[in-house]
Amino acid sequence: MLDALKFCLIRKVAGVLAVATLMVGGVSIANAQVVPGTGEKLTEIGDDFEDEKWGYVPNLPKSSNNIDHQVRYPSGQANNNRWFESLLRGQPDVVERVETPVGGLPTSKGAMKLRSVQTGIPGAPSFKMQQDDFIMNGNNRFGGTIPNMWTPNVVARVYMPPFEQWERRTGSSFGFRIETLTHVWKPATGKLFKKVGKTRQLDQAWPGMFVQLNCKSDSPNKEDNAVFVIRANENGNDFVAGPVITEPGWWTMGMTLSPDGRVHYYATKGTGPLRATDRIASTMPYGEPNLQMNTVFFNVMSVDNGRTWSTEWIVDDVELFIARR
Numbered sequence: 001m002l003d004a005l006k007f008c009l010i011r012k013v014a015g016v017l018a019v020a021t022l023m024v025g026g027v028s029i030a031n032a033q034v035v036p037g038t039g040e041k042l043t044e045i046g047d048d049f050e051d052e053k054w055g056y057v058p059n060l061p062k063s064s065n066n067i068d069h070q071v072r073y074p075s076g077q078a079n080n081n082r083w084f085e086s087l088l089r090g091q092p093d094v095v096e097r098v099e100t101p102v103g104g105l106p107t108s109k110g111a112m113k114l115r116s117v118q119t120g121i122p123g124a125p126s127f128k129m130q131q132d133d134f135i136m137n138g139n140n141r142f143g144g145t146i147p148n149m150w151t152p153n154v155v156a157r158v159y160m161p162p163f164e165q166w167e168r169r170t171g172s173s174f175g176f177r178i179e180t181l182t183h184v185w186k187p188a189t190g191k192l193f194k195k196v197g198k199t200r201q202l203d204q205a206w207p208g209m210f211v212q213l214n215c216k217s218d219s220p221n222k223e224d225n226a227v228f229v230i231r232a233n234e235n236g237n238d239f240v241a242g243p244v245i246t247e248p249g250w251w252t253m254g255m256t257l258s259p260d261g262r263v264h265y266y267a268t269k270g271t272g273p274l275r276a277t278d279r280i281a282s283t284m285p286y287g288e289p290n291l292q293m294n295t296v297f298f299n300v301m302s303v304d305n306g307r308t309w310s311t312e313w314i315v316d317d318v319e320l321f322i323a324r325r
Helices: none
Strands: 005-013 016-024 083-085 094-099 110-115 130-136 152-160 171-187 198-205 208-214 225-231 239-245 249-257 263-269 279-283 292-302 313-322
Touching (some): 152 171, 171 249, 208 249, 239 263
Antiparallel strands (some): 005 016, 083 130, 094 110, 130 292, 152 313, 208 225
16 A cells, blocks of 8 residues: 555635645645635525625623523524524624625625623623624534535635724734634543543634734834734644734635644735735644534624723624535
8 A cells, every 4th residue: 555645636716726735644644725715615604794684683681601600591693593692601792784894895785793892791890801702603504514624714804993993902802713623631530430630532622813902002012003813823822923914904814624633824904815825824723633613703802891892893704615525
Protein backbone atom coordinates (compact mmCIF):
# COMPACT_ATOMS: atom_id res chain seq x y z
CA MET A 1 0.00 0.00 0.00
CA LEU A 2 1.03 3.57 -0.44
CA ASP A 3 2.30 5.29 2.68
CA ALA A 4 -0.07 8.17 2.11
CA LEU A 5 -3.27 8.82 0.22
CA LYS A 6 -3.49 12.33 -1.23
CA PHE A 7 -6.85 13.89 -1.90
CA CYS A 8 -7.04 17.22 -3.75
CA LEU A 9 -10.12 19.37 -4.00
CA ILE A 10 -9.99 22.39 -6.29
CA ARG A 11 -12.71 25.02 -6.34
CA LYS A 12 -12.86 28.34 -8.13
CA VAL A 13 -14.26 31.14 -5.98
CA ALA A 14 -14.42 34.74 -7.22
CA GLY A 15 -11.58 34.04 -9.63
CA VAL A 16 -9.35 32.50 -6.95
CA LEU A 17 -8.42 28.82 -6.83
CA ALA A 18 -8.72 27.35 -3.34
CA VAL A 19 -6.86 24.04 -3.05
CA ALA A 20 -7.37 21.55 -0.21
CA THR A 21 -4.82 18.74 0.18
CA LEU A 22 -5.36 15.91 2.65
CA MET A 23 -2.58 13.47 3.58
CA VAL A 24 -3.88 10.31 5.26
CA GLY A 25 -1.67 7.61 6.74
CA GLY A 26 1.53 9.67 6.86
CA VAL A 27 3.23 11.28 9.79
CA SER A 28 1.50 14.59 9.28
CA ILE A 29 -1.84 15.82 7.92
CA ALA A 30 -1.85 19.19 6.14
CA ASN A 31 -4.65 21.17 4.57
CA ALA A 32 -4.50 24.22 2.38
CA GLN A 33 -7.52 26.37 3.01
CA VAL A 34 -10.89 26.23 1.32
CA VAL A 35 -12.09 29.82 1.17
CA PRO A 36 -15.46 30.42 2.89
CA GLY A 37 -18.13 30.68 0.23
CA THR A 38 -16.89 27.57 -1.59
CA GLY A 39 -19.10 24.74 -2.78
CA GLU A 40 -22.79 23.97 -2.43
CA LYS A 41 -24.83 26.56 -0.52
CA LEU A 42 -27.20 25.01 1.99
CA THR A 43 -30.41 26.94 1.45
CA GLU A 44 -32.18 25.16 4.32
CA ILE A 45 -30.13 27.21 6.79
CA GLY A 46 -28.69 30.71 6.93
CA ASP A 47 -30.65 33.88 6.18
CA ASP A 48 -30.64 36.95 3.90
CA PHE A 49 -33.34 38.85 5.90
CA GLU A 50 -35.07 39.97 2.70
CA ASP A 51 -38.55 38.91 3.78
CA GLU A 52 -40.35 42.08 4.88
CA LYS A 53 -42.41 39.94 7.27
CA TRP A 54 -39.26 38.68 9.01
CA GLY A 55 -39.75 38.92 12.76
CA TYR A 56 -38.57 37.60 16.09
CA VAL A 57 -40.68 36.62 19.11
CA PRO A 58 -38.47 37.00 22.24
CA ASN A 59 -40.79 35.30 24.76
CA LEU A 60 -39.30 37.25 27.65
CA PRO A 61 -37.77 36.92 30.16
CA LYS A 62 -34.75 35.33 28.55
CA SER A 63 -32.62 32.53 29.98
CA SER A 64 -29.48 33.03 32.07
CA ASN A 65 -28.56 29.43 32.81
CA ASN A 66 -24.83 30.16 32.72
CA ILE A 67 -25.16 32.46 35.76
CA ASP A 68 -28.15 31.43 37.89
CA HIS A 69 -29.09 28.06 36.33
CA GLN A 70 -32.40 29.46 35.12
CA VAL A 71 -33.82 28.29 31.78
CA ARG A 72 -36.94 30.34 31.07
CA TYR A 73 -39.40 28.77 28.66
CA PRO A 74 -40.74 29.35 26.10
CA SER A 75 -37.55 30.47 24.39
CA GLY A 76 -37.31 33.13 21.70
CA GLN A 77 -37.56 32.17 18.04
CA ALA A 78 -37.61 33.80 14.60
CA ASN A 79 -40.85 33.46 12.67
CA ASN A 80 -38.98 31.78 9.78
CA ASN A 81 -37.63 29.10 12.16
CA ARG A 82 -34.03 29.93 11.22
CA TRP A 83 -32.87 31.48 14.53
CA PHE A 84 -33.52 30.87 18.21
CA GLU A 85 -32.54 31.96 21.70
CA SER A 86 -29.67 30.37 23.56
CA LEU A 87 -30.94 28.50 26.61
CA LEU A 88 -27.50 28.95 28.17
CA ARG A 89 -27.05 32.74 28.01
CA GLY A 90 -30.24 34.11 26.50
CA GLN A 91 -30.76 36.23 23.40
CA PRO A 92 -29.89 39.87 22.63
CA ASP A 93 -32.45 42.35 23.98
CA VAL A 94 -33.03 43.77 20.50
CA VAL A 95 -33.45 41.42 17.54
CA GLU A 96 -35.11 43.04 14.55
CA ARG A 97 -35.02 43.38 10.80
CA VAL A 98 -33.73 46.77 9.63
CA GLU A 99 -33.01 48.47 6.36
CA THR A 100 -29.58 47.50 5.04
CA PRO A 101 -27.02 50.22 5.90
CA VAL A 102 -25.32 52.06 3.05
CA GLY A 103 -22.55 50.07 1.40
CA GLY A 104 -24.14 46.66 1.91
CA LEU A 105 -24.68 44.01 -0.74
CA PRO A 106 -26.14 45.68 -3.86
CA THR A 107 -29.30 43.54 -3.85
CA SER A 108 -29.89 43.65 -0.09
CA LYS A 109 -32.89 45.51 1.27
CA GLY A 110 -32.94 44.05 4.78
CA ALA A 111 -30.49 42.99 7.49
CA MET A 112 -30.67 41.98 11.18
CA LYS A 113 -29.86 44.21 14.16
CA LEU A 114 -28.57 42.74 17.44
CA ARG A 115 -28.12 44.81 20.61
CA SER A 116 -28.29 44.27 24.38
CA VAL A 117 -28.36 46.15 27.67
CA GLN A 118 -29.04 43.23 30.06
CA THR A 119 -26.54 40.60 29.00
CA GLY A 120 -26.67 38.75 32.32
CA ILE A 121 -29.65 37.93 34.56
CA PRO A 122 -32.73 39.95 33.49
CA GLY A 123 -33.27 42.76 36.00
CA ALA A 124 -30.20 41.86 38.09
CA PRO A 125 -27.03 43.56 36.77
CA SER A 126 -23.74 41.78 37.47
CA PHE A 127 -21.57 44.86 36.75
CA LYS A 128 -19.11 42.78 34.75
CA MET A 129 -18.92 41.74 31.14
CA GLN A 130 -21.59 39.24 30.10
CA GLN A 131 -22.82 38.03 26.72
CA ASP A 132 -25.95 36.97 24.89
CA ASP A 133 -26.06 34.32 22.16
CA PHE A 134 -28.11 34.20 18.98
CA ILE A 135 -28.12 30.77 17.36
CA MET A 136 -28.78 29.61 13.82
CA ASN A 137 -31.20 26.69 13.65
CA GLY A 138 -28.76 24.37 11.93
CA ASN A 139 -29.33 20.79 13.05
CA ASN A 140 -33.12 20.76 12.84
CA ARG A 141 -33.47 22.42 9.46
CA PHE A 142 -30.54 20.63 7.84
CA GLY A 143 -31.43 17.28 9.37
CA GLY A 144 -28.16 16.61 11.16
CA THR A 145 -24.62 17.79 11.68
CA ILE A 146 -21.98 18.38 9.00
CA PRO A 147 -18.84 16.20 9.16
CA ASN A 148 -15.45 17.84 8.72
CA MET A 149 -14.84 15.70 5.60
CA TRP A 150 -17.50 17.80 3.86
CA THR A 151 -15.40 20.93 4.55
CA PRO A 152 -18.26 23.12 5.85
CA ASN A 153 -17.63 26.83 5.56
CA VAL A 154 -19.64 29.85 6.63
CA VAL A 155 -19.77 33.54 5.67
CA ALA A 156 -21.42 36.56 7.30
CA ARG A 157 -21.46 40.25 6.39
CA VAL A 158 -21.16 42.47 9.46
CA TYR A 159 -21.79 46.21 9.68
CA MET A 160 -19.60 47.99 12.22
CA PRO A 161 -20.90 51.45 13.17
CA PRO A 162 -18.60 54.50 13.53
CA PHE A 163 -16.34 54.10 16.56
CA GLU A 164 -18.01 56.93 18.49
CA GLN A 165 -21.19 54.80 18.55
CA TRP A 166 -19.52 51.77 20.16
CA GLU A 167 -19.81 50.91 23.84
CA ARG A 168 -16.93 52.92 25.29
CA ARG A 169 -14.58 50.29 26.67
CA THR A 170 -11.61 48.28 25.48
CA GLY A 171 -12.70 44.70 25.02
CA SER A 172 -14.66 42.30 22.84
CA SER A 173 -18.13 43.40 21.79
CA PHE A 174 -19.22 40.92 19.10
CA GLY A 175 -18.57 37.29 18.25
CA PHE A 176 -19.10 35.19 15.13
CA ARG A 177 -18.67 31.52 16.04
CA ILE A 178 -19.35 27.92 15.11
CA GLU A 179 -20.32 25.02 17.34
CA THR A 180 -18.31 21.85 16.73
CA LEU A 181 -17.81 18.39 18.20
CA THR A 182 -14.33 17.58 19.47
CA HIS A 183 -12.52 15.74 22.25
CA VAL A 184 -11.89 17.40 25.61
CA TRP A 185 -10.18 16.27 28.78
CA LYS A 186 -12.56 16.07 31.75
CA PRO A 187 -12.16 14.89 35.34
CA ALA A 188 -12.67 11.14 35.57
CA THR A 189 -15.89 10.03 37.26
CA GLY A 190 -17.10 6.71 38.61
CA LYS A 191 -20.40 5.32 39.87
CA LEU A 192 -19.07 3.82 43.08
CA PHE A 193 -15.70 5.44 43.76
CA LYS A 194 -14.16 8.78 42.96
CA LYS A 195 -11.64 8.42 40.17
CA VAL A 196 -8.38 10.34 39.91
CA GLY A 197 -7.15 12.12 36.80
CA LYS A 198 -8.86 13.02 33.56
CA THR A 199 -10.39 11.17 30.62
CA ARG A 200 -10.69 12.17 26.98
CA GLN A 201 -14.35 12.60 26.06
CA LEU A 202 -16.42 13.89 23.17
CA ASP A 203 -17.92 17.32 23.80
CA GLN A 204 -18.89 20.57 22.12
CA ALA A 205 -16.49 23.40 21.34
CA TRP A 206 -17.09 26.95 20.12
CA PRO A 207 -14.28 28.32 17.94
CA GLY A 208 -14.81 31.75 16.50
CA MET A 209 -13.87 35.35 15.82
CA PHE A 210 -14.46 38.28 18.16
CA VAL A 211 -14.34 41.99 17.35
CA GLN A 212 -12.54 43.95 20.08
CA LEU A 213 -12.51 47.72 20.40
CA ASN A 214 -9.28 49.35 21.54
CA CYS A 215 -10.82 52.49 23.03
CA LYS A 216 -8.65 55.60 22.99
CA SER A 217 -10.06 56.69 26.36
CA ASP A 218 -8.64 53.68 28.24
CA SER A 219 -5.73 52.51 26.08
CA PRO A 220 -2.45 53.98 24.78
CA ASN A 221 -4.03 54.54 21.36
CA LYS A 222 -4.47 58.10 20.18
CA GLU A 223 -7.39 56.99 18.03
CA ASP A 224 -9.97 54.24 18.37
CA ASN A 225 -9.39 51.04 16.45
CA ALA A 226 -10.59 47.47 16.56
CA VAL A 227 -9.01 44.05 16.07
CA PHE A 228 -10.08 40.48 15.43
CA VAL A 229 -9.54 38.11 18.35
CA ILE A 230 -9.40 34.42 17.43
CA ARG A 231 -10.62 31.59 19.67
CA ALA A 232 -8.47 29.65 20.06
CA ASN A 233 -4.89 28.43 19.59
CA GLU A 234 -3.69 24.91 20.36
CA ASN A 235 -3.40 25.76 24.06
CA GLY A 236 -6.91 27.19 24.24
CA ASN A 237 -5.77 30.83 24.40
CA ASP A 238 -7.35 33.70 22.44
CA PHE A 239 -5.04 35.73 20.21
CA VAL A 240 -5.18 38.77 17.91
CA ALA A 241 -4.83 38.17 14.16
CA GLY A 242 -5.50 39.91 10.89
CA PRO A 243 -5.84 43.55 9.93
CA VAL A 244 -6.36 46.37 12.42
CA ILE A 245 -9.80 47.85 11.82
CA THR A 246 -9.36 51.60 11.42
CA GLU A 247 -12.36 52.06 9.14
CA PRO A 248 -15.66 50.58 10.38
CA GLY A 249 -18.50 49.94 7.97
CA TRP A 250 -19.14 46.63 6.24
CA TRP A 251 -16.78 43.71 6.77
CA THR A 252 -17.05 40.11 5.57
CA MET A 253 -16.07 37.38 8.02
CA GLY A 254 -15.78 33.67 7.35
CA MET A 255 -14.64 30.33 8.78
CA THR A 256 -13.85 26.93 7.25
CA LEU A 257 -13.64 23.57 9.02
CA SER A 258 -11.23 21.38 7.06
CA PRO A 259 -11.05 17.57 7.02
CA ASP A 260 -8.04 17.54 9.35
CA GLY A 261 -10.17 19.22 12.05
CA ARG A 262 -8.59 22.66 11.82
CA VAL A 263 -10.51 25.92 11.70
CA HIS A 264 -9.47 28.64 9.25
CA TYR A 265 -10.50 32.26 9.82
CA TYR A 266 -11.01 34.97 7.19
CA ALA A 267 -11.89 38.67 7.19
CA THR A 268 -11.91 41.50 4.66
CA LYS A 269 -13.27 45.03 4.34
CA GLY A 270 -16.49 45.32 2.33
CA THR A 271 -19.11 42.76 1.28
CA GLY A 272 -17.36 41.14 -1.67
CA PRO A 273 -16.41 37.45 -1.88
CA LEU A 274 -13.64 36.27 0.42
CA ARG A 275 -10.33 35.34 -1.20
CA ALA A 276 -7.42 33.13 -0.21
CA THR A 277 -5.42 36.22 0.76
CA ASP A 278 -8.09 37.14 3.34
CA ARG A 279 -7.14 34.23 5.63
CA ILE A 280 -5.96 35.67 8.95
CA ALA A 281 -5.39 32.50 11.00
CA SER A 282 -5.57 28.69 10.99
CA THR A 283 -5.63 26.75 14.24
CA MET A 284 -6.41 23.42 15.87
CA PRO A 285 -8.41 24.95 18.75
CA TYR A 286 -7.46 23.44 22.13
CA GLY A 287 -5.16 21.01 20.34
CA GLU A 288 -7.91 18.58 19.29
CA PRO A 289 -9.44 18.06 15.80
CA ASN A 290 -12.98 19.34 15.31
CA LEU A 291 -14.98 16.40 13.94
CA GLN A 292 -18.13 18.14 12.74
CA MET A 293 -19.94 21.49 12.56
CA ASN A 294 -23.24 21.66 14.43
CA THR A 295 -24.35 25.25 13.90
CA VAL A 296 -23.37 28.93 13.73
CA PHE A 297 -24.09 31.68 16.26
CA PHE A 298 -23.38 35.28 17.22
CA ASN A 299 -22.41 36.85 20.57
CA VAL A 300 -23.31 40.35 21.77
CA MET A 301 -21.40 41.58 24.84
CA SER A 302 -21.71 44.47 27.27
CA VAL A 303 -20.69 45.52 30.81
CA ASP A 304 -24.13 44.44 32.13
CA ASN A 305 -24.66 47.42 34.45
CA GLY A 306 -28.35 47.75 33.65
CA ARG A 307 -28.04 51.02 31.75
CA THR A 308 -25.19 50.91 29.19
CA TRP A 309 -26.20 49.52 25.82
CA SER A 310 -23.87 47.30 23.83
CA THR A 311 -22.60 48.33 20.44
CA GLU A 312 -25.30 48.00 17.78
CA TRP A 313 -24.40 45.16 15.44
CA ILE A 314 -26.01 44.52 12.06
CA VAL A 315 -25.45 41.27 10.17
CA ASP A 316 -26.56 40.25 6.71
CA ASP A 317 -26.49 37.28 4.33
CA VAL A 318 -25.35 34.53 6.69
CA GLU A 319 -24.49 31.60 4.41
CA LEU A 320 -23.24 28.06 4.99
CA PHE A 321 -21.61 25.94 2.28
CA ILE A 322 -20.15 22.47 1.95
CA ALA A 323 -17.22 21.93 -0.39
CA ARG A 324 -18.02 18.24 -0.90
CA ARG A 325 -20.63 15.70 0.18
